[in-house]
Amino acid sequence: MTIIRFLFNTVTNDKIGFDMARAKIGNERKEQILSAFENCVLRNGLEKTTLQDVANEAGLPRSLVRYFxxxxxxxxxxxxxxxxxxxxxxLKSSLLDNNKPTLNDxxxxxxxxxFSNEKSNSIIDELWYLSEKNNDIRTRLAQLYSLIQTQIIDEMKNEKIGKNLTDRKAFAHTVMSLAYGRASFEHLGMVSAKGATKKLIDAMLNSLQ
Structure with missing residues (x-):
């Protein structure tokens, strides 16, 4: 290997290492800022949270928050x-012990x-409120719920449950609505009957088979 080639490889490897380190720091900063943002939203609400609030919570300059x-x-x-x-x-953690989760899983x-994570539920409630004025956030929230609904619809198809896609979509939507409603009542301190919710879902499922 010539001296020039050696120097070129050394500089290239150093640059790759530097870029990887910079990317890691960038990701860590972003996580730090988003965690601070979550805390501010939980404490102040989304509309009242400012960039300066987030910067203060994260212990970073406001300019750095905006940069990242x-x-x-x-x-x-x-x-x-x-x-x-x-x-x-x-979802992955819940189904970790089952390589091929069933519809019942x-x-x-x-x-x-x-909907058991109270912190996530509180933040989503704030996003729901903002989505009334922001179409982009409304679309993104729909993606969040579609993630689980699609899993249910696909597994119903795999297990040949429901006559058509319309039936499966209606069932998945109803299940999500019941689960979200039950979690919302629990968040308000109201007693919710999980068993009754499960029985109602089972009855709907039986009607489709």
């Missing part, structure tokens, strides 16, 4: 990305786990 995550609207979209990733992670997850 953009403006407040950009942060709201990143927050939804985080909620989607969290939902995917919760998915339904149990929706009833017991999909």
């Amino acid at each position: 995550v953009g403006n407040r609207s950009d942060m709201a979209n990143l927050l939804i990305d985080r909620m989607i990733e969290r939902a995917e992670s919760d 998915l339904l149990n997850f929706v009833i017991d786990g999909a």
Whole structure:
């Protein structure tokens, strides 16, 4: 290997290492800022949270917050990305022991786990409020719920449940509505009958078979 080639490889490897380190720091900063944003939203509400609030919570200059995550609207979209990733992670963790989850496994997850994270629920409530004025956030929230609904619809098709796609969509939508409603009442401190919800879902499922 010539000296020139050696120097070229050394510089190239150093640059790759530097770029990887910079990307890692960038991701860590972004996570730090989004965690601070979550805390501010939980404490102050989404509409009242400012970039300066987030900067103070994260212990970073306001300019650095804007550099890594953009403006407040950009942060709201990143927050939804985080909620989607969290939902995917919760779903995978819940079904970890089952390589091929059944429809019943998915339904149990929706009833017991999909809306059990109070922190996520509170943030989503704030996003719901903002979605009334922001079409982009409304679309992104729909993606969050579609993630689980699509899993239910696909598994219904695999197990040959429901006459057509319309039946499966209606069932999945109803299941999500019941589960979200039950979790919302629990959040308000009202007693909810999980068993009754499950029986109602089972009755609907039997009518489709």
